[in-house]
Amino acid sequence: MTSIAAATVAGTSNRPPLVSWFEECTKDSIALVGGKCSSLGELISSGVRVPPGFALTTAGFADFMRGAGIQAEIAGLLQGLDHDDLDRLENVSRSIREMIESRPMSVELEDLIGEAYRKLSVRCCQASVPVAVRSSATAEDLPGASFAGQQDTYLWIRGFDDVIHHVRRCISSLYTARAIAYRLKMGFPHEQVAISVGVQKMANAYAAGVMFTLHPATGDRSVIVIDANFGFGESVVSGEVTPDHFVVNKVTLDILERTISTKLMCYTVDLKIQKSVATEVPFERQSIQCLIDDEITELAWMAKKIEKHYGRPMDIEWAVDKALPAGGNIYILQARPETIWSNRSQAAAVAASSSAMDYIVSSLLAGKRLS
Amino acid sequence: MQFPNPHDVKAATIPGTEGWERMYPYQYQFVTDDPERNRYEKETFWFYDGLHYPEPLYPFDTIWDEAWYLALSQFNNRIFQVPPVRGVDHRIINGYVYISPVPVQNPEEIGKRVPNFMERAGYYYKNWDELEAKWKVKMEATIAELEALEIPSLPDVEDISVVTSGIGESRGYHLIKNYDDLINLGIKCWQYHFEFLNLGYAAYVFFMDFTQKLFPSIPLQRVTQMISGIDVIMYKPDDELKGLAKKAILLGVDEAVTAHREWEDVKKAVAALPKGDEWLAAFEKARYPWFNISSGTGWFHTDRSWNDSLGIPLSGIQTYINKIRAGAEVDRPMEQVRAERDRITAEYRELITNDADRKQFDELLGCAKTVFPYVENHLFYVEHWFHSVFWNKMRQVAAVMKEHGILNEIEDVWYMRRDEIKQALWDMVTAWATGVTPRGTKTWPAEIEWRKGVMQKFREWRAPPAIGVAPEVIQEPFTIVLWGVTNKSLSDWASVQDVGDPDSITEMKGFAASPGIVEGKARVCFSAEEIRDLMEDEILVAPTTSPSWAPAFAKIKACITDVGGVMSHAAIVCREYGMPAVVGTGYSTKVIKTGMMLRVDGSSGQITIAR
Numbered sequence: 001m002t003s004i005a006a007a008t009v010a011g012t013s014n015r016p017p018l019v020s021w022f023e024e025c026t027k028d029s030i031a032l033v034g035g036k037c038s039s040l041g042e043l044i045s046s047g048v049r050v051p052p053g054f055a056l057t058t059a060g061f062a063d064f065m066r067g068a069g070i071q072a073e074i075a076g077l078l079q080g081l082d083h084d085d086l087d088r089l090e091n092v093s094r095s096i097r098e099m100i101e102s103r104p105m106s107v108e109l110e111d112l113i114g115e116a117y118r119k120l121s122v123r124c125c126q127a128s129v130p131v132a133v134r135s136s137a138t139a140e141d142l143p144g145a146s147f148a149g150q151q152d153t154y155l156w157i158r159g160f161d162d163v164i165h166h167v168r169r170c171i172s173s174l175y176t177a178r179a180i181a182y183r184l185k186m187g188f189p190h191e192q193v194a195i196s197v198g199v200q201k202m203a204n205a206y207a208a209g210v211m212f213t214l215h216p217a218t219g220d221r222s223v224i225v226i227d228a229n230f231g232f233g234e235s236v237v238s239g240e241v242t243p244d245h246f247v248v249n250k251v252t253l254d255i256l257e258r259t260i261s262t263k264l265m266c267y268t269v270d271l272k273i274q275k276s277v278a279t280e281v282p283f284e285r286q287s288i289q290c291l292i293d294d295e296i297t298e299l300a301w302m303a304k305k306i307e308k309h310y311g312r313p314m315d316i317e318w319a320v321d322k323a324l325p326a327g328g329n330i331y332i333l334q335a336r337p338e339t340i341w342s343n344r345s346q347a348a349a350v351a352a353s354s355s356a357m358d359y360i361v362s363s364l365l366a367g368k369r370l371s
Numbered sequence: 372m373q374f375p376n377p378h379d380v381k382a383a384t385i386p387g388t389e390g391w392e393r394m395y396p397y398q399y400q401f402v403t404d405d406p407e408r409n410r411y412e413k414e415t416f417w418f419y420d421g422l423h424y425p426e427p428l429y430p431f432d433t434i435w436d437e438a439w440y441l442a443l444s445q446f447n448n449r450i451f452q453v454p455p456v457r458g459v460d461h462r463i464i465n466g467y468v469y470i471s472p473v474p475v476q477n478p479e480e481i482g483k484r485v486p487n488f489m490e491r492a493g494y495y496y497k498n499w500d501e502l503e504a505k506w507k508v509k510m511e512a513t514i515a516e517l518e519a520l521e522i523p524s525l526p527d528v529e530d531i532s533v534v535t536s537g538i539g540e541s542r543g544y545h546l547i548k549n550y551d552d553l554i555n556l557g558i559k560c561w562q563y564h565f566e567f568l569n570l571g572y573a574a575y576v577f578f579m580d581f582t583q584k585l586f587p588s589i590p591l592q593r594v595t596q597m598i599s600g601i602d603v604i605m606y607k608p609d610d611e612l613k614g615l616a617k618k619a620i621l622l623g624v625d626e627a628v629t630a631h632r633e634w635e636d637v638k639k640a641v642a643a644l645p646k647g648d649e650w651l652a653a654f655e656k657a658r659y660p661w662f663n664i665s666s667g668t669g670w671f672h673t674d675r676s677w678n679d680s681l682g683i684p685l686s687g688i689q690t691y692i693n694k695i696r697a698g699a700e701v702d703r704p705m706e707q708v709r710a711e712r713d714r715i716t717a718e719y720r721e722l723i724t725n726d727a728d729r730k731q732f733d734e735l736l737g738c739a740k741t742v743f744p745y746v747e748n749h750l751f752y753v754e755h756w757f758h759s760v761f762w763n764k765m766r767q768v769a770a771v772m773k774e775h776g777i778l779n780e781i782e783d784v785w786y787m788r789r790d791e792i793k794q795a796l797w798d799m800v801t802a803w804a805t806g807v808t809p810r811g812t813k814t815w816p817a818e819i820e821w822r823k824g825v826m827q828k829f830r831e832w833r834a835p836p837a838i839g840v841a842p843e844v845i846q847e848p849f850t851i852v853l854w855g856v857t858n859k860s861l862s863d864w865a866s867v868q869d870v871g872d873p874d875s876i877t878e879m880k881g882f883a884a885s886p887g888i889v890e891g892k893a894r895v896c897f898s899a900e901e902i903r904d905l906m907e908d909e910i911l912v913a914p915t916t917s918p919s920w921a922p923a924f925a926k927i928k929a930c931i932t933d934v935g936g937v938m939s940h941a942a943i944v945c946r947e948y949g950m951p952a953v954v955g956t957g958y959s960t961k962v963i964k965t966g967m968m969l970r971v972d973g974s975s976g977q978i979t980i981a982r
Contacts, residue, residue: 220587220589222719249590249974354734356734364453365454365485
């Protein structure tokens with residue numbers, strides 16, 4: 001993959017890139033691309049497939065703010081604000097956000113984003129590939145999810161103009177009333193905040209769900225447990241359906257257990273309103289296994305790689321893309337450390353390690369339970 | 372769990388079999404006239420030992436049941452003192468053997484047995500390799516003695532040498548004595564059989580148990596994969612066939628070898644070729660001892676060895692010749708199997724989260740690997756080599772009995788108990804000595820005809836898998852391992868019992884023995900002779916398989932058995948070939964018919980029948 005940043009920056013200086021592909025990001029890139037994009041980059045480097053995309057970096061953000069020439073004006077509006085004065089906060093927020101969303105980007109930055117979006121479309125074999133545009137905060141270690149306006153996510157965005165527009169909307173989310181109030185309260189200087197914006201191919205899920213690299217019921221580390229339904233993963237995450245359930249042997253990748261449920265509903269996209277909507281699963285598909293066995297095996301293989309990369313049990317969101325051919329259609333959307341079993345103290349199965357003979361005798365005495 | 376009452380099952384005598392009890396030793400009967408024994412029998416849990424006895428027992432074949440009844444129990448109870456369990460008790464209903472491990476009830480007594488067991492079993496585990504080497508010497512000596520044992524016929528006049536050498540004994544006396552020796556060698560062989568076996572199983576079963584504690588979802592097949600040895604004797608006969616197939620091609624006699632179905636025809640055709648004698652010599656060399664392999668489990672006189680029916684090894688050689696000609700690899704992928712075993716072991720070991728458990732894992736794995744070769748290899752020495760020779764010696768005894776009118780046919784001898792044969796020999800030999808007609812010439816042929824009818828009725832009867840009351844725990848290692856006695860298998864058995872009509876069954880469960888899913892046509896084979904009819908890519912459905920079935924696995928794409936656990940022959944071989952296997956289904960050969968379309972999931976143990 002050609003580096004957009006490298007191509008543009010080459011021969012100039014050590015200026016950080018304004019735009020960066022996810023695969024160029026690592027867990028050390030948080031300051032440049034925020035938590036979300038850096039973790040996607042990290043996931044890619046574990047060797048699994050992630051919906052491709054790129055990030056407007058914090059350097060790109062700074063470039064935009066500089067080019068828009070609105071920093072002084074913003075500073076003036078924020079002057080003397082009280083975090084309790086909600087009306088004024090709302091007014092100031094609205095003015096700043098309108099300002100940000102109406103200012104043009106520099107030609108260089110617009111070209112960079114445009115070129116990245118074009119390449120992304122080529123990669124996905126789709127003209128104007130639908131993307132998710134979302135902010136990726138650089139200060140996620142600070143409490144308060146609203147701090148960087150990080151819920152701002154725009155789905156099913158298509159076309160260059162719309163992408164640019166929503167990138168600006170994400171930037172402006174730094175100045176929601178709540179974010180401003182929060183910074184005021186915490187004494188965090190506004191001019192120091194930075195944001196990155198991720199632009200990622202929408203995974204148009206045929207089926208999706210979650211998986212764990214241990215058995216959630218027993219803590220067994222030798223299996224991968226997969227829950228899956230048709231459509232987007234929301235129906236599985238929210239518990240709206242009883243998903244298909246698979247237990248896969250982590251060591252050998254064979255499917256140990258499969259429970260096929262009756263799946264009454266799923267989420268699919270309504271492109272007109274650019275939202276996912278709950279839909280009824282057609283009767284003839286309700287009791288059909290929503291993944292083929294090869295997909296289950298590939299998912300488990302990916303889960304194994306992710307666990308190995310992070311060195312701990314993981315909780316993973318994934319999707320099977322409708323538009324891509326089999327063998328290249330499985331995407332990992334997100335991975336985070338599993339917490340329930342991992343935080344539990346790992347008691348040894350044996351009281352104290354003993355000789356084989358001691359173990360055999362004590363086991364003989366205990367016997368094998370029949371009921 | 373409550374199963375049918377043994378006395379009720381027994382009381383429902385099959386019409387026309389009244390009096391069948393006399394075909395078996397009296398202590399094998401469920402009784403109603405002894406209140407104490409009656410209560411014990413009623414409150415005890417009895418498994419039908421379908422693993423060893425898929426068919427009702429012929430009276431003579433009861434010998435091996437008596438032999439292991441004694442040997443297993445004495446080693447458990449009187450020699451090693453397994454703390455919580457004594458021996459394994461036996462009963463017979465309608466020719467089918469039911470067994471039950473006998474627990475030690477008193478906790479104090481269990482406590483007293485612990486130090487004994489630690490010392491005695493500990494000694495065996497510690498000195499395993501040395502003791503096993505000793506075992507091999509004892510066993511080979513026993514087999515040599517058996518092979519040398521002469522079964523004399525009865526002459527009109529004794530040879531003059533009896534006089535000139537001052538022997539002072541008749542051939543009649545030798546016949547009686549050598550029959551006793553034959554029986555005693557058999558019993559001795561089975562003493563050795565159990566010298567190591569239960570300790571081996573204990574090491575096995577508790578390694579499994581431990582890994583299942585660590586990894587509740589680990590399939591048993593993966594545990595056995597970690598311990599299964601690769602260079603075990605049981606593969607040797609099959610390897611000999613592969614070697615003979617290669618040699619046939621090398622010597623240019625392969626066309627002749629594959630041209631006929633019967634061995635005699637092949638032999639003639641090969642002998643006529645320039646290098647035919649060289650190949651025939653190699654064939655003869657392979658026969659001893661490797662063709663002393665039974666076409667069944669070796670437990671029954673009906674299980675003929677390859678040496679008895681050379682058509683079986685011949686069809687194996689033919690299969691391999693065809694495979695080689697088609698460019699297929701026939702040798703076992705040893706390196707691959709070994710590498711996969713090591714990878715699996717290492718990956719599971721890596722998943723263990725604490726050091727104490729990892730150390731225990733290493734200890735138990737080491738112990739299980741030490742015992743493994745015996746657990747596999749004893750089968751060749753006892754069930755195959757010894758038994759194959761033994762059955763033929765018995766046929767020699769029967770030939771003399773036929774000659775003197777006690778039997779109509781040689782194969783009638785199996786309808787007599789071993790003690791009845793001894794009595795009949797006395798009758799026959801004293802009559803011979805005296806110059807009169809043996810009384811048995813009038814009684815035995817009629818009795819045997821009746822017994823034949825009884826056996827046929829027994830065969831048509833379906834033995835319930837379990838009777839009596841299930842206990843909460845089972846502590847006898849042999850029972851746990853071989854019968855796969857788990858809560859699951861019991862409830863599966865119970866549910867099969869509920870299904871009245873086998874023709875309505877579309878789903879069956881067994882032990883997931885080798886992973887993978889395939890669909891294909893069923894071929895039900897009840898004996899090794901029938902594997903000649905197997906077509907490429909069929910799914911083999913068998914009561915159980917043994918090493919003499921090995922060539923079948925080169926043709927099929929999945930295997931299903933009625934009895935056997937994850938370490939049964941079918942399970943081990945299928946894992947090596949990388950094909951699915953479901954074992955211990957209980958009733959597959961009764962439910963599935965040749966030609967039915969099946970789906971076999973060797974990862975979950977599920978079988979689906981398309982009807």
